[in-house]
Amino acid sequence: MNCTRMRQVLDAWIDGELDAATSTEIDRHLAECPACLALKGERGALRRELRANAPRFEAPPALRAAILARIEQTTLPAPAPARHRQWLQTAAFASIAAAVGLVAGLWIERPLPDDSLREHLVASHVASLTDPQRLITVVSTNQHVVKPWLQGKIDFAPVVRDLSADGYTLLGARLDHVGDRQTVAIVYRKRNHVINLFAWRAADYTAEALALQSARGFGMATWADSGLRYAAISDIERTDLEQFARLMQP
Ligand SMILES: [Zn+2]
The missing domain is CATH 3.30.200.100 (MucB/RseB, C-terminal domain)
Incomplete structure (x- = not known):
């Protein structure tokens, strides 16, 4: 982790979007880089400021209900359980695909x-x-x-x-x-x-x-x-x- 990289990922990190390994790298960098630590402080202050003072609008109950209904409608059905024969067919196709891949050379997985x-x-x-x-x-x-x-x-x-x-x-x-x-x-x-x-x-x-x-x-x-x-x-x-x-x- 260096300062440039830090600046690229800081916001995602503050929003809790990064994986544990990257977060550890960030913690380590912050412990030894006063500049990035200061930047983190600024972003934190901005975040608090926005939360406290920016206008917020609640969605009316009717809109909320309509969105939830739409989500319900578009939820995909659960896939049917694969049967043994289908599995065998899939395996056969996979071997053919692998063989074709070998012949094609470049397309080996x-x-x-x-x-x-x-x-x-x-x-x-x-x-x-x-x-x-x-x-x-x-x-x-x-x-x-x-x-x-x-x-x-x-x-x-x-x-x-x-x-x-x-x-x-x-x-x-x-x-x-x-x-x-x-x-x-x-x-x-x-x-x-x-x-x-x-x-x-x-x-x-x-x-x-x-x-x-x-x-x-x-x-x-x-x-x-x-x-x-x-x-x-x-x-x-x-x-x-x-x-x-x-x-x-x-
Ligand atoms: Zn830094």
């Missing part, structure tokens, strides 16, 4: 060092698809607009390429958090499919070769370059995702 990171990336991809406002904060098909917009907000510079000649349209970008990591998602479109290209700092990854895998049915391509890790996630054809990832390589 190769988990990221951090499995929960992969989960977070998929969750963020899915969330971005369900909410168009969340998908893109800066809307632009021009990498000379997207890159400077990012530079004002993060302390790293991910690759933003114009791949329109290859059929990948740049839609824009947004800031995102994956776990406690500050990430950027650069958003592309191929036909009707969205590609979220996540990038984040990982000082211990100077370079990592392209790896392809699947996660919850989505294709995921990962690589690292110059201390940045990248993960491209989409439901496009695997060959397209691989092509996209290769085009993004240095």
